[in-house]
Amino acid sequence: MGEKTRLKEDCKTKIAQTLCKLNIDGLLRWVNKNSLLVVTYHGVYDKFCRGTLPLFTHLHVDLLREHLKFLKSNYNVISLSEFTSCLKERKPWPERAALITFDDGLRNNYEVAFPVLKEFDLPAVIYLTVNYIGTDKLLWFDELYLLLKKCLEDAVKTELLAEYLGPIPDSCDIGELYPICSKRLKNKSIMERMEIIKRLKQLACIEGNPILSEPFKFLSWEQVLEMKSSGLIEFGVHTATHRMVSELSPDEWEKEIVAPKNKIEKIIGNTIDTFCYPNGVPDVDFFQEHEKFLKSRGYVCAFSAHEGLNSPKYDQYRLGRISVGSDISSEINFFRLNTAGFISFLRTKLKFIT
Template identity: 25%
Template sequence: MCGSKATTIQQLRKVGIKAAAGALFYSGALNLLRGSVYRRSENARPLRSSFVILLYHRVNPHNDPFFPAISVKTFEGQIKYIKGHFEILPLTDIIFRVRHGLGLPKNTVAVTFDDGYRDNFIYAHPILKRYNCPATLFTATNYIGTERWMWNDELAFAIRSTTKPSIAIPGVQRAMSLSSVSSKLAALDLILGVVKGLPEIDKGPFLEELKRHIGEARERSNPLMLSWGELKEMVDAGWEVGSHTASHVILSRVSFNQATEEIRLSRSDLERQLGRPVDLFAYPNGKREDYNAAIKEYLREAGYLGAVTTVDRMNREDVDLFEMGRKSPWEECGPKFALRINQSFW
């Protein structure tokens, strides 16, 4: 009963937030409120060097819970909104202005993508072109132009495809049910957390043992990641590209030498294939524990301009340019997205 009551309260709270966001959005009050905040800020701490970096991974119409993505309709709505109410700048322009104390336009936003999924080219790229919106893509180069999938996607595909009723997860005391979509998703979420916490050297054996428990997945169709030709077409159209390591290792879980080699190889591959310098970086997984001071210093000495994390925060004028935060806009509700991004500047 208590659990049911708590769930109901949580659902009502979500409905209330959505309703409040809708009221602010459709009445125009959100725009008035934003203007009031900025007018007050003229006589207080200036916000002109503050900026938000949005983080996307996948955009497609598939609505597959095993491969989370922003829907095409939602993505276009978000881009249309920020194009109409915010100043969208390339990430390198923002870094240059902050580094040299030049200030930024009010409401400055950068759009970024991680990993290099092919749906970025198929669905996101045309929308960004339509709205003349710059964007930055951070790619794990070992997967570009290949049939390979990253381990988390392979795991999701295997669990979605399996007909096994349950799975015994190494290191977990109880077996996990795989009898329904919801139970499969719960098992997947648990396994992802376990694997991300392992040293890189232990991930392969752990995943191989899991595959033996799950059974062979059915054959995959269509490349999941970008081809080099598609990536080059995006870059020629104005996308910035940054490195995201070669194999998407969590840098704090490998030796310093292996970490720097991953960074070096990624940059080298991109510059060779695309014929232009690469000076932006995104930490794989990107939480505070996933990188360290030595990695940051290596990036500085290697000539990178800056690096982004997945830490959910606004970036102020005193931000460490090698530890910039990003916000993941998962809101399917347009008014909730508008409210959240405006709140970032308040």
């Protein structure tokens, strides 16, 4: 993290602490008591993971525990089944309703997060990248992280990386390099991404997949079934291979959206009727035609990356969420304000926080 970014986050943290001391978050929770809060996590790691992961998508378990304690004390955390029942029966959800979600289906959801959820007796939903469950596959952006880390450790020359990834700042660390490169690759076609990953493997002198680091391993189906049997954890579809649906051709929709639904239903024996868009920016990563397709194939709702609470007049195929990661979003005072709706209000109305 650069000095300018660090100072900016320190300033935001102090402001958040002051506002929480004034109970602004409590006031907003009362104002927004009829809105649904959906909190999103990805990976969770513990003290046995070597070092700190400079990835937004991976959160330390101590922070997760702090968040869950707060949610249990201040919200009515409901299960996915309770939420979809409200949708189907067209009835309001409880006041201060909150839903906890995890995206991708990483193994640490079982090994690290699941015990904490059981500790607090809180339900959650895991959105599975279905074709990766029970395999040693890596998501391309996690593979990119490991490859870049290996290249930096091996002192691969910046100009060689730049040949495939575009201009790269001199003397940057993995925490600065990875966001730049992942953003660039996200805007490329799947074939272009695969080719760049292949070239990086050659630079890093790696055959096949990089050594799987614990935070990037996927769940097994046995772990899915064990969590399902607990009664706390439910599951939904995050596509078959984490493709953004906007980059799919219509003849790929069945394979990426419907086939994984059928596969989960066959394995766990429950109806699967909720979807989560990869990346998930409305009108960028998915459009109305995708929403109509989801509805036609039996999905009752879909979760997006739109940052915000869901009012009673919600759009059930582009539900908003509050995404939490290893940056300031996980700091407890910022988390309290964000989940109460304060930060999204500033972003959308005042354009103050960027």
